[in-house]
Amino acid sequence: MAVLRYREALNAALREEMARDENVMLMGEDIGVFNGAFKVTAGLLEEFGEKRVRDTPISENTIVGMGVGAAMTGLRPVVELMTINFSLLAMDQIVNHAAAIHYMFGGQVKVPLVVRMPQGAGHQLGPTHSHSFEALFLHVPGLLVAVPTTAADAKGLLKAAIRDDNPVVFIEHEYLYGQRGDVPDDDDCTLRFGEAAIRREGGDVTIVGISRMALTSQRAATVLAEEHEIEAEVIDPRTLRPLDLDKILASVRKTNRCVIVEEGWPHGGVGANLAALVQEQAFDDLDAPVMRVTGADVPMPYSKPLEQIAFPHEPQVVDAVLATFRDL
């Protein structure tokens, strides 16, 4: 075990997979000489050279599309997009091409492409650099979607993503880049997609936290235990496609309550989707409506006080959990 920051864990994953497989190569804006806007790719150009670590022009749709073409013909490209908002420029290549190609060509060709991007509010980057779009990508059949929260998951899931034969949208979080955590040293330590982590066990309520909100949910669970004698079970799905729905349902069947916490918008969000799945398959086990805590339904404001109330914090999670006990 080593204690690494989340960004260092990602860096280690890239380095190890590049050393393991010469078909793994990186493309992105300022990932080389500049070492990456968030320093995830620091030192990789020096180590692997310009053939494998490629600074690109600012052409998101085309660099993702080149990743698609290169993946179809034998490489395992990892494309970095500087923020998730810029991925919208590449939606055509991600949705109409990367996600569809294996299916629409009858399974003849695979697209083992990883598109990495950070999301999240809290740095006053305003309405074009701060959003959380995991729901947009979750919507699309053919894509895998990873939302790692810890340094260990960041490393293990990125390694798994690079080895996977499906296109993966790998969503990092700007706030988490600096967070430290224990990370296995083992080069072969990948995680499996579709396996949720139970961050905290408890029998009274199930809290599902997405991306950074898994940490917020854990802090809320501590408050609930200390101040309200409520033992929350906190689940971090880690990947949204595939989704470890069975583990979430098993927890709900035990606790009979469910609260879903995400940073993104409410309409058509991850929580909207998960709430539907839970009520369809565990309705008889629920003692209260499934509750959601989401980001505000607004473009992200620049103002620091406004931004701070536009994404969830632990008191809101505590309130949502208490609301599921209101009738008792």
Next chain:
Amino acid sequence: MAKPLADPPAEAKLPQPDVAREWLATMVLIRRFEERAGEMYAKAKVGGFLHLSIGEEATIVGSARALRDDDYLISTYRSHGHAIVRGTSPDAVMAELFGRVDGCSKGRGGSMHMFDLSRRFMGGYGIVGGNLPIAAGMALASDYRGLDEVTLCQFGDGASNQGTFGETMNLAALWRLPVVFMVTNNQFGMGTSLERHSAVTDLQRKGEGFGVPGMRCDGMDVLDTHTVTCEALRIAREERRPVLVEAVTYRFRGHSMADPEEYRTKDQVEEWRKRDPIEVFGDRLVAEGVLEEDERLRIDAQAVQRVDAAVAFADASEHPAPDSLYDDVYVLGEQVQGWYSVDERTPTPHRGEDERAMGGARLPAGGAYEQAVEQAAPESAGDKPADAAQDEAD
């Protein structure tokens, strides 16, 4: 008004007789195939959109015959001919149009999404301009592995206005990728004529500002198209830099089968038809003694026969089974962890990836599958859908 290029360079030498005959035969096969495809569309055997390349056969055959077997060809939603010229069986192309399991994309893609990995035909793509970055990525992979394969990327004049055009030209030139871009200038982006959609109508020059030099060929002349494409491929392969080739051509039919063609005159179409690439090349082969008239007729008869067989094959091919719906959404390992797909078509949600194992036991209510199969049955052929009839006046 869009005019054909001046007479093709008459001094261009013909290839070996057997090669010349094969070019003619392939152009004829593509023509006859597409004519039948149009008929099958009118009979509702083919659904969706059907974009025919009738008139553009010289561009397809001349350019594709310049490729090596290990080169990649990638095209657009107008690509029946591209699959056929690469060697994909007309059976598989027709079966794909019919949406059957023996189609080259197993009935998942349809007319706009032909694909044949074994022949390095890397697909038809339905999004205008969507194939350009993908082509550059294929060239990147070849270059990365030190192989001297080249990717030939074809797209229409309309695609030259997409953002991916400029972005891809820039990146391909910047990274010296072995890719030849061929803009098939058939004079129209759907129903909008070249001079109404592009400020620069000399399309071969549209890459210059991005560092991609241009060339032009007479896309109605299989020989000229072949000669120019060979040189472009040589530059890409040996000099490691991309080239943009403009193939000046014309589609004799509408943009798709549902096209009343109000944007052009019959006179214009007739003027271009005088340059019919098959007639012109066939005449020349006869004139130069490469081909006898009866042999020319035989080539045509064989093409018709081949296409008849393709129709029979497609009609006999099965529809994809209902429990195959979720096949190939994902590449799945032996152990499937989690829910990749959620099927909500029935009151009992289940994993899409379990559909096969369930044997289609939970088909959605209402019989929609059976109805669609019944409508496609041979005895119902002849029912012409209203929106397909428009283009038949031709």
